[in-house]
Amino acid sequence: MSAVTANPARRRSPFWRAVISDTGIVALIYVLLYALYAFWQPDALSLYTFTDLVNNSTPLALAAAGETLVVISRGFDLSVAGVVSLTNVLMAVYPLDGPGGALASLLMCCAIGAFVGMINGILVARLGLQTIAATLGTMIICQGLALVILDAPGGMVADFVTYTLTDTLFGVVPIAGLFLVAAVVLWLAFRRTNTGIGLYAIGADEQSARFSGVAVSGVRITAFVGAGILYGVAGFMLSAQTATGNPTAGTPFLMLTFAAVALGGTPLGGGRGSLVGSILGAGTLMLLQKVLFSGGVSSFYTGIFQGVVLVLAIVFGNTVARLLKKDEAR
C-alpha cells in the first residue's frame, strides 16, 4: 500500500515519470531559473557564485528537508522558526572554536532540535494535540528562550565555524553542500526502512496504517525528532553564514520552508513527496531572490514576490498532486 504511494506514476513512460515525479519539475525550474540568472549575471557560472549560492541555500534547504518529514506524515511543524533562532543565538553567545568546538556546537544544535522535536511528537502523538497548535506553542517558547539568551542581535560565532563551513573542499566542492548530500543519503536510506514506509502510510491514511500494524505514534515522534535535528543543523549552518546571532533569525524560515516544501512537490496534505524535492525547492527560492535582485527589483518589494511565490508554489504542488492522482487512478 505504502510502496505504491511512495512510487507513484507507474503506468507512464519512464521519461514522463521522471519529469512529473516529485523532484523532476522543481529540478527543471531550477535549471531554467539558473539559465536566466546566468543571462543577467554572466559570472553566475563561476565556481565562486555557485559556492555562494549553495552556502546561502543550505540553511533553508536543511530546514525544508526537516519540514518535509512532518508534512509527509500529514502534519505541519511551525517549531522550525523557534529552533533555528534558538540554535543561532546559542552559537553566537557560546562560541566554541576549533574543529572540536565546531563538532560540539553541531551536536548541541542537533540535541536541542531533537529535544524540541521529541516534545512536539509527544504533544501530537501521545497527547493528541493538533500539529499546528502544538508546534505553535513550542515555536513561541523557543523564540522566548532565544530572546532570554540574547535580547538583541549581536554576539560572534566561532571563527572556525564561520570560515570552514563556507569554504570549499579541494577548491571545488562547497562544504555546506556536503551537509545536504549527507541529509539526502540518510533520507534515501531512511525511506526504505519500516519507519520510512510507515511515514508515507500514516500521511496517506492514518487509520488504515494503524490497522496494517504501523506504530503510528512511534513513527510520528520519529518524524518530529528527525525534523528537529535537521532544524538544529539548519541553525548551525545559518550561524556559519551570518557569523552573528539574532533572536529572530528563524522567523523568515517559517514561511520559506513551507514554500520550499510545496515547490519541491510534497503536497501539504501528506502521504507523498520527497526530501530531495524540498532541498531543490529551497535552492529555487534562494535563486529566485538572486534573480530578482539582479533583475533590478527594489529590496523593499521582495516580500511581495515571496508571498506570491509561496501561494503559487502551493497551487503548483496541489496541481501536481492532482495530476499524479489521476495517473494512479488510470
Add this chain to the structure above:
Amino acid sequence: MNAHKDMAMPFEASSDRRGRQKLDRETVNTLVVFGLSIVLIVCSRFISPALGSWSQVLTVLILASFLIILSFGQGLVILIGGLDLSIPALITLGGVLTTTWIGTGDAGVWYMLPAILVVCAMVGAVSGIGIVWLKVPPFIMTMATSIVVASVALGYTSGTPRGGSPSSLLWLMKSWFLGVPVVIYFTLAFILFGWLLQNFTALGRRLRALGTNRNAALIAGVGVNRLELVPYAISAACAGFVGMMLVGYSNGATLRMGDSYMLPSIAAVVIGGSSILGGSGTFIGTVGGAILLTTLGTVISAIGLSEGWRTIIEGAIIVGALLVLRGEFLTHVGNRMLTRGK
C-alpha cells in the same frame, strides 16, 4: 476564588437553555478565566502597590481593548477551523493608511476611516479567496498575505511612516467620560455587538455550523464557500481598526506596531475556551482570555521580567490551555464542583 465560583455556577446552570443540570465546557472555562483575572488583579497588589488600584485596572482594560477587538476576528477565523497570521501586517496597514491618508486634523475622517476598514477587509477577503478556491492552507495563505502587505507598507512609506493621529482617534483613545476612558465604553459596545453577532444572528450560527462540520453545513443549505471568506474579512477589518486605535493611543504609526499582537490574539482565543479545530467557543470566553493575558502581561512587566520570559510564559499558557481544553477536563471539574455545592 472558590467562593466566587460556587456562587456563580448554580446560577449559570439554571439559566442553561437546555435545562440540564450540567455545565458545558465553554461556560466553565469562561468563569475560570474571568475568575483567574480577578484573582490576578487582586494578588498583583502584593507585587507592587501601584498594581491593583482602580487606575491600574482601567489601564489594563484599555490595553485589553486592543486585544479584545483583535481576538474577535481571530476567534471567528478559529471558529471555522482556520488561523489568521496576517493580523500584525493588517494592524500596520490600518495604522499607516490612517496617518498618511488622513493625518493630523480631521479632514474627511468620516468617510476615510470606513474606507480604510474596507481596504483592510478586502485584503482579508483575498486571503479567504486563496484559502477557499486555491486550497492553500489558512495559516500559509494568511502568512503570504501578511508578507505581501508588510512589504507594500514598507515600500509605500519608504521605511518611515509620516503623519500623526486624526483628532477624533485621539479623542477616542485619550478622553474620559464619567470617570472612565471613552474607549472602554466603546469596547463594551463592541463586546455586546460581537456577542450578538456570534450568538443571535444567522451569520453567527452558520459560521459555527461551518466550523463544526463543513459537509453537514453544505447539505443544510449553507453557502460554505462564500461564507468562509467572511471571518477573514472581519478579522482583517478588526486588525485595521486596532491599527487606528494604536495610532490614536501613541499618536503615530510605525511599521512594527502590530508585531506584538499576533501570539496574544491566538492565545486569547485558545485560553477563552475555543477549540483550535473550530466549531466551538464563545466571544465572552475570548474577552476573558484577552483580559487575563493583558493582566498577566502587566504583572510580568511589573516584576521586571524581560520580553523573552513573557514570550515563554505566553507559549506555555497556549500549550497548557490546549492540553486542558483537549478533553472534557473542565466540564468534569465543573460538574464535580456543582454536585458538591448542592
